[in-house]
Amino acid sequence: xxxxxxxxxxxxxxxVGPVIGGVFAQLLSWRWIFWINLPxxxxxxxxxxxxLDVHNPQTGFIEGIKAIDWAGCFxxxxxxxxxxxxxxxxxxxxxWSSPKVICLxxxxxxxxxxxxxxxxxxxxxxxxxxxxxxxxxxxxxxxxVFFHEFxxxxxxxxxxxxxxxx
Amino acid sequence: MLLPITVATALGGIAxxxxxxxxxxxxxxxxIGMALFTIGNGLLAYLxxxxxxxxxxxxxxxxxxxxxxxxxxxxxxxQAMTTQEDIATAIGTxxxxxxxxxxxxxxxxxxxxxxxxxxxxxxxxxxxxxxxxVQDLSGAVAGEKVGxxxxxxxxxxxxxxxxxxxxWSLRNIWITCTGMSFCGLLCSFFIKRKFLSNKHxxxxxxxxxxxxxxxV
Numbered sequence: 001x002x003x004x005x006x007x008x009x010x011x012x013x014x015x016v017g018p019v020i021g022g023v024f025a026q027l028l029s030w031r032w033i034f035w036i037n038l039p040x041x042x043x044x045x046x047x048x049x050x051x052l053d054v055h056n057p058q059t060g061f062i063e064g065i066k067a068i069d070w071a072g073c074f075x076x077x078x079x080x081x082x083x084x085x086x087x088x089x090x091x092x093x094x095x096w097s098s099p100k101v102i103c104l105x106x107x108x109x110x111x112x113x114x115x116x117x118x119x120x121x122x123x124x125x126x127x128x129x130x131x132x133x134x135x136x137x138x139x140x141x142x143x144x145v146f147f148h149e150f151x152x153x154x155x156x157x158x159x160x161x162x163x164x165x166x
Numbered sequence: 167m168l169l170p171i172t173v174a175t176a177l178g179g180i181a182x183x184x185x186x187x188x189x190x191x192x193x194x195x196x197x198i199g200m201a202l203f204t205i206g207n208g209l210l211a212y213l214x215x216x217x218x219x220x221x222x223x224x225x226x227x228x229x230x231x232x233x234x235x236x237x238x239x240x241x242x243x244x245q246a247m248t249t250q251e252d253i254a255t256a257i258g259t260x261x262x263x264x265x266x267x268x269x270x271x272x273x274x275x276x277x278x279x280x281x282x283x284x285x286x287x288x289x290x291x292x293x294x295x296x297x298x299x300v301q302d303l304s305g306a307v308a309g310e311k312v313g314x315x316x317x318x319x320x321x322x323x324x325x326x327x328x329x330x331x332x333x334w335s336l337r338n339i340w341i342t343c344t345g346m347s348f349c350g351l352l353c354s355f356f357i358k359r360k361f362l363s364n365k366h367x368x369x370x371x372x373x374x375x376x377x378x379x380x381x382v
């Protein structure tokens with residue numbers, strides 16, 4: 001029930017947001033897309049502050065710091081940043097065959113197995129527990145999310161172009 | 167002209183929320199969504215130099231509807247298959263995969279377009295355009311210059327040739343998109359259904375409510 005309500009809210013907000021954004025961009029200025037977030041999140045903050053009653057486990061600071069999956073976070077960060085930098089630079093700022101681009105892409109890619117290893121063996125509280133991936137349905141789910149997001153982003157960023165072109 | 171695709175996505179999202187809320191049928195939404203998404207992108211790949219604006223909008227609406235259907239159901243499918251204590255990390259992982267995919271997509275989409283323009287660089291030179299226009303049409307910058315390039319070219323024949331080059335580069339993106347969404351469609355058949363009828367949905371949500379109360 002809660003989950004269902006949450007989804008309906010999410011769907012409505014996600015549906016209305018882009019439309020309002022479009023209207024702002026066309027009628028006012030794009031800055032309003034960011035301004036509008038202030039009152040909305042301010043209201044949410046106040047409501048949460050008053051109404052939300054969540055159990056706080058009172059973890060100590062040092063204990064909390066130790067529990068963070070540092071190896072996982074940093075290897076993932078390194079993987080993403082280096083790979084994306086490499087791909088982004090390639091052919092634009094530096095040619096694809098330049099050492100800069102090749103090293104970034106290879107070093108970045110090498111950090112992925114490091115990340116998987118650290119999730120499997122190094123940490124107690126992994127950011128991405130591998131047991132999630134032992135279930136084929138979950139893997140399929142995450143792949144669906146991946147492909148959906150990939151195509152959405154590419155599609156949305158390119159879909160304006162045919163209108164300009166034709 | 168992003169409006170058709172965003173509006174279609176929004177409507178698809180709202181419709182999915184309502185349908186799942188009332189029937190609990192999230193699997194069908196994933197299948198239909200992925201199929202529509204694949205078809206929509208396939209149709210966008212079908213665009214040619216002389217396609218009408220109406221067809222672009224129509225294709226956008228199909229792809230957008232499909233995309234809208236797909237935002238929520240995978241989340242539900244994943245939650246249905248994970249235990250209560252793993253749900254937080256499962257949702258986190260979905261968010262993570264989303265942002266990974268977003269950043270990859272933004273870059274790879276750009277690369278495909280840029281490569282398309284680079285491959286056709288010789289063709290661009292053969293059209294016989296002023297050198298500054300040729301510069302605008304090369305590789306990385308071409309995407310941003312698409313809008314104002316025609317004002318610099320007066321000869322309709324040349325305009326048509328430039329259109330042909332642009333559309334070819336874009337088509338590579340749609341083809342990639344179609345392939346990717348088809349992979350998504352294949353993957354979606356491996357998602358297991360956790361419950362089939364309304365009755366089960368209720369028991370599941372009831373359980374979730376109970377345990378969330380326990381957490382509080």
